[in-house]
Amino acid sequence: MKESKSYEQYLNTTHRLGRAATVITLAMLLAAPFVMGAYLGGMPNFGAFLKGFLAIGLVYLISCIVEYFIYVPMLGAGGSYLAFITGNLINMKIPCAINARDMVDAKSGTPENEIISTLSIATSSLVTILVLVLGVVLMIPLQPVLQSPALAPAFENVVPALFGAMAMKYYRGERKIAAITLAAMALLFILVPSLSGAVSFMIIPSGAIAIGLALLRHLRGQKEGKR
Numbered sequence: 001m002k003e004s005k006s007y008e009q010y011l012n013t014t015h016r017l018g019r020a021a022t023v024i025t026l027a028m029l030l031a032a033p034f035v036m037g038a039y040l041g042g043m044p045n046f047g048a049f050l051k052g053f054l055a056i057g058l059v060y061l062i063s064c065i066v067e068y069f070i071y072v073p074m075l076g077a078g079g080s081y082l083a084f085i086t087g088n089l090i091n092m093k094i095p096c097a098i099n100a101r102d103m104v105d106a107k108s109g110t111p112e113n114e115i116i117s118t119l120s121i122a123t124s125s126l127v128t129i130l131v132l133v134l135g136v137v138l139m140i141p142l143q144p145v146l147q148s149p150a151l152a153p154a155f156e157n158v159v160p161a162l163f164g165a166m167a168m169k170y171y172r173g174e175r176k177i178a179a180i181t182l183a184a185m186a187l188l189f190i191l192v193p194s195l196s197g198a199v200s201f202m203i204i205p206s207g208a209i210a211i212g213l214a215l216l217r218h219l220r221g222q223k224e225g226k227r
Contacts, residue, residue: 007111011077014118018081025085066204073108074098079117086125091159095166096124177213184209 037043071089072080075097083093100120106112145151171178185206189195195202 011114014078014081018077021085022081063201063203066207070203070207075117075121076114078114079121082118082121082125086121086128088128091162092124092128093121095162096120098166174214177210177217180213181206181210 034043067089071083071094074094075083079093079097083089083097086093097117097120100116101108101113104112104116106116146155167178185202188202188205
């Protein structure tokens with residue numbers, strides 16, 4: 001009972017600090033261009049700004065909603081606030097949190113998952129800041145090496161390599177579902193090549209296919225169990 005009350009207090013404090021930090025971060029991000037424009041005497045045309053914002057916002061609206069419903073149960077409260085404030089969810093925070101959760105065998109929705117996700121994402125954020133500082137300091141000395149043609153293919157395939165290695169673990173556990181989903185999405189991209197520019201939106205149909213296949217298998221297992 002005492003542990004449950006302590007965990008509830010922890011969540012209340014996390015939500016209070018997380019909401020405050022989110023509001024402050026949004027205010028700073030939105031205010032920065034206007035402050036610079038006012039200081040430099042070059043405020044933007046608000047009609048053009050609104051038009052451009054709506055064009056971009058509508059494109060990412062669906063993926064933002066989907067990411068919220070997918071990532072929050074996975075990361076918990078503290079991890080979600082940290083991840084959405086610091087950014088780089090797909091290519092840094094999510095893989096780090098999933099790997100840490102699997103290492104300690106924590107389940108989604110448990111206090112253990114809440115704590116390990118928060119710690120792993122906080123560590124990832126600190127490491128990211130450290131790497132950025134080193135990158136800024138060493139950018140000029142390492143520029144000839146970084147711009148080498150021999151390293152160009154490596155930089156272009158960092159994200160696919162990261163997600164390929166991470167996904168392989170789950171593909172091994174659900175080979176049939178993974179194979180059918182991958183085949184369906186590959187066929188879709190072949191038939192409609194223009195979809196390659198909207199990869200984030202393809203999370204929705206690919207996730208729907210995987211969830212549908214898993215649900216069908218579950219229902220089939222229930223029917224067979226009743227016989």
